[in-house]
Amino acid sequence: MSATTVKTGNAGRLATIRRLYFYLIAFVSLTTGLLALHNLLTTLFDIWLTATTTAMANDADFVRNSVARDSGLLLVATPIFVIHWAYVQAISRRAGADADEERTSTLRKLFLYAASALTMTLSAVRLYRLVSESVSVLTGDGRIDALIWPAGWLSLVASVLIHLLTLSYFLQQLRLDADLGSELRWAGTLRRIFQTVTGLVGLGILLSGGGAILEQGLRLLLENLSRSAILQSSVGWWRVGVADGSAGLLVGALLWWINWRRWDALIQRNDAEARTALRRFYLYGATILSAACTLAPSALLLYRLLLQLFGVAEPAALPDLAGPLSLAPLGLIAWRWHWQEVNREAMRYGDSPESANVRRLYYYLVAAVGLVLMWLGLVEMLRALLDWLIIGGAAAAVNFRAEQLARGISFVAVGAPVWSIHWQAVQRVARGDDHAAQSERTSGPRRAYLYAVALVGALLILFDLALVLYRVLLWALGDANADVFGAETLDSLVRSGSAAVFWIVHVLAIRTDTRLTE
Template sequence: MSLSAVGLLVVVLVPLAVLVGVVLVVVRLARPGPSGTARAGASATQTSGQAVRRFFQFLLLTGLLVAAGSGVAGLLGRLLDPGRVLVRDDGGLALQLTFTFIALPIWAALAWWTSRRLRTDPAESRSLGWAAYLTIVGIISLVVAMVAWQEVLDGALTATTYRGQRLATALVWTAVWGGHRWWGRSVTPRPLLRAELLLGSLVGLLTAAAGLLMVVSPALRELFGLTSDSIVGGSLPDILRGAATLVVGAVVWAVYWLREAVRGPRDTGWLALVLLAGVAGGLLVAVVAASVLGYDVLVWLVGDPATTRATLHFAALPGELATLLVGLLVWWYHSAVLEAGAERRTEVRRVYEYVLAAVGLLAASAGLVMVLVTIVEAIAAGSDLVVGGSALNALLAALVLLAVGLPLWWWHWRSAQRARAASPAEELESPTRRTYLLVLFGLAGVVAVVALLTLVYLLLQDALESGIDVETMRSIRFPFGILATTSLLSAYHWTVFRTDRAETERRRSSGAPAPGGAAGTTRLRHVLLVGAGDPGVAAEVSRQVGASVQVMRRTDLHANPWVVEQVVALLQDVPTSSAVVLADTDGIRVVPVETLDPYTG
């Protein structure tokens, strides 16, 4: 064995031994003493001791698992790819043997002890450390297995050289993923598995979208005749490679999302995935692709293209069009999921509208900045606005952004304003609307101040050095455009916010009815369901009432099925902002509650 291999072995095993020793010491210190006095003295530090023990325990489990998985995959790869056995690799073989015959048994022993703790101590299965371990290992094994399976399918479809290591990695890490998925579901409360479920859905969605893009783009390139090769030697390998990625991503997305997450509770993580990654992400990708596509077309028709050959100028057209189609598909699907079952305007619908309005406003603002920059640059040049290829192309880009962003913003902002006019009490009390207005006002104000400082600095610098001239106008064109645009946005949204605030104060002072109740009532925001047998009731109640809903199970009574319509009817006349729906032996009853001010002494 070489010195480098020995050194590597020492580097791996010494920290491992240290971690094992630390875990044993922590476990020993965290164990209560035999006497009652010792137990009383240890009770104050037991929680922190358990947290430290779990940290090192699950950290060690993760490290050992990664090492063992790598070792087993390496040895299995040598068996599945006998051609590589002839290549001498003593260092790699020694490392794989060490990981397999040292790390794997240690991990198995620690996992067995952990499994016993999980089944005998309910606090273990509900701990943050256990949930973090399942999430981290689940996502790591999922990603490694996905990459390996993509390479296996790619090699099979494109008839490339067989590599047994790819198949071995795919098999081993798929087994790791499946084993931990079964292990976690057998002992862990479902809410603690939400993070891994949603992250897996996101990974599958992104991979499937990328694979679809990789399939559509070369297909369009072949359809438009933008490749000089035959389809067999040109676009077909790219299409097959994209198909492999699409299949892997679609399978993962179906397992995580279609089987479970789409029907799960619409909590904060679920809404973040659907709204940010699905709706806003898909639409933002589509808007960018449409803007670039429109810019290329306009530059070719009326602008100053860099080349006179259409095949060169539109070389990126298939990719842009494919990106547009994929982005629209992702946006459309998640919008449909978000709208499913929504019979009334809820806070989720408001978030959806304001997010899309913000995306459109961002694109339109960028277009307005570029228009102002182009105008200042043309004035500084002392010529017409469209003279000069760069100025004309910049103006075309600005017009494209305005053409894409303004309709998108106006459509969703007008929808929100119509809802405000139809139901002012409900819309004015919406935290989403207030957050949207204040965030836009604040961000635009901060950017405007920075742009103002930059503009004044550039003006004073030129005035003190050589005097203000045409070059000064060129240097301030971007700060000027940003300042004008952000000032306009900040002023507009501040005006809307002040109008909303004045209307809210007027309605409160006059005793106008709150949403969902009579005059003087308060909008229901938080509901706690105690004794509901089906957690899915919370999602339906939240969707119909528009409040945040939580569920707790009663341990002293058998949970009978709840009727959503009955719960919603009971909540209609609640005079407070919070309520508890309680199931007892006489049926379901509602208890209005309110938050007390904290005791200050």
């Protein structure tokens, strides 16, 4: 090893240590300063604008301590951040290889995206509260009016503006680094992680906020239909749901839409971005989230409707259907849209080996979830039917079995199509004789899925069937307390029998894969 190589390696390690120190101190001081500034603004606006303030009602020492503490933190954190950030900025804006290395370094990107995530989170939280409490005031909630206007409103507006300006500054620095969308090594991965998390969080908040708004109208309608007493006893109960839903809808829509537009613009400049693993992970993750927001409420809705059909639930439970009815349509719209985007990008830009693995991971993971739900549903249904046929019982047990049957039907109604659609899709690919089929049969996600199902199925058969045989043998040997037809024996028989069916299906798939691969 030459002396030049050793010197270069030492310089690289020293640069990494230097970056770690400067960016860590800059991030800690930035966080401290932003939090202290918000608290200080809240206290000062409260003292300045509110006639009978919380601060004035409390001990004056508390006010002095709050102002002194936050002012001290702000006065210390601000120069520390400015000094450290100005130093690394001076290095990155020079001409030469050192500046290029600084601008493209992983630690710099980590700081910029961490700072962006921090300021975006703070602005989203403050904006959520601002919108929620403002809508509460507009809908006539006098308690919120007294709390937020004018001091609370102004402090929230000021905080949102400060955080948004800070966020815009850091995003501008990422653009000025001149490698946005074409980052090297881990720098690109950090950006995609940031965009993936932002998009999924924004979509989740958007769906929950929109669902909360729809829920209030549906609940009002269903309470009228069921003649619920809530309408008479809780005047204005809908205000909280409308306020929080409006805030969630606005904040979630902004996060999701801005993130989507920024990522789409990068794809237009660089086609390879659409084939990256994290881009496909985001699309499939958004699809799963949207599907969950559709299928879970649908299963719950079916369960509650079946309870009413079986005579277990009273009509007064109708308002409880408002939640599932409101979230499922929004989830369905988002599900369809994201699935179309998955197919569009796959057809337009193709697959990389990494994105193909993400696709397989999606299919087998969703198939596994559907299989578990279907198995649980079959177990519940068969247990209820066998209990009714063999054990019988009092009227109290009838309600329990009705709940079991309703739960089982709901699980099967969701799990069976989910498993069947995804399982058949991967089976069509794996049963071919081309390179794609060979890659599918030997892929890690497929083998992990098949062997995991086979393993779990074998264990269920082993332990549950052994328990059944144990009780049968006790009965054959003359034990009067063997309880061959008891609930525990029937449960074990149902679990092992249904597990055996799925075990056989997947073991046969393993054998077929082995035969076609040889």
